[in-house]
Amino acid sequence: MKWGIDLGGTKIEGIILDEAGTVIDRRRIDTQREGGYAHIVSRIALLVEEMKSATGLVPEHIGVATPGTIDPPTGLMKNSNTVVLNGKALGKDLEAAIGVPLTLANDANCFAVAETLLGGVPAAVPNAKVVFGVILGTGTGGGIVIDGKILGGAQGIGGEWGHMFLDNSGGYCYCGRVGCAEQILSGPAIERYYANLAGTYRTVKEIIPRYRAGEPHAVQAIDRWLHFFAKGIATIINVLDPDVIVLGGGLSNVAELYEKGIPQVVDHLFNPRMDTVFLRPELGDSAGVFGAALL
Incomplete structure (x- = not known):
């Protein structure tokens, strides 16, 4: 067992x-x-x-x-x-x-090893050697799986892209640094940015429909999120060059991430095309x- x-x-x-x-x-x-x-x-x-x-x-x-x-x-x-x-x-x-x-x-x-071995990776990319698992939710994290095994790293921080520098506009992070990806890409970060623009707090679940309806503050907040997602994940691809990226966490359910965010990734790549396959999670939370x- x-x-x-x-x-x-x-x-x-x-x-x-x-x-x-x-x-x-x-x-x-x-x-x-x-x-x-x-x-x-x-x-x-x-x-x-x-x-x-x-x-x-x-x-x-x-x-x-x-x-x-x-x-x-x-x-x-x-x-x-x-x-x-x-x-x-x-x-x-x-x-x-x-x-x-x-x-x-x-x-x-x-999350990454479960999706690699039990989720959608074997069916979608059966010969995948390198998989990067992304968490986009209350926090922002990641995990690296190579040949079916977790790569933790010498310091135990392998895959921790949530605390790479992304942009100063993210402000201070609980880790003590400024501009971490988590302070831009997580759900609370979107909500905080929207509240600063609109003067009213709303949850991501409330912001997304407003984005689709064209509300200016919501459009600015979500377009910014999609831009920095593409920029951040392109850095991972430039360094790691994974076969597959599996997106997880509550924000992985936002359709615009796939429709508008992922297509922007190639704009930040060293390679002129993007061969990495993006997958939705199959095992949920x-x-x-x-x-x-x-x-």
Whole structure:
């Protein structure tokens, strides 16, 4: 059996797969991150106990998808937008709480490997060697998969395009720098930019219909988002040259991303054409937990 846990900012999801990949059990509970670090650890342990009780199964190993990543030299969490996790020995503390060995990986990496092995990549590009998985949602992240395996990197930050410099207009990021891609491409960044233009806060779900209706502030906000998406992802293609890019996160459902954003990518490429294939996600918001189980 393969056990996986996806630790998110608002929910924790668990899954058990048999050797054929069939779901044996799958459930979610609230993260309750406002309770602090120790409470989050206890919530993950509670979810594992619920899964054990429901199935009568006992895990030998669990994969865990985390926001942020483990720093290889220290074993401590870093770069998490659930900031109470940063600087903590999450792997060690979870193993003590649950009592089984764990493998931890960044949630974007888990998304990328799940879509590569279980999602649409095998059917669309069966010989794909390099896949880049993109998260566009509350945050902006990415994961690199080469020959079916996650490339975490020497510092554990492989694929972290959300914190590459994109444009000063993004302003300050929680990471302490200015102009990070996440501060331009994420849902909250779009909402913040729109509010500055219009003087009224609206969610992305409200902004998109206004964009389609031609409202000037919405048009400016979304066209800016599409421009910087193309510019940012072109940098990834110029460096990594992936066979496939899979787009995930809530914003991957916005049709204009495919109709207007992706066609602009070639404007920023070193190559005169774009051969990289862009795919929508097939596993939805559960890709992370499937990827965790594959760890």
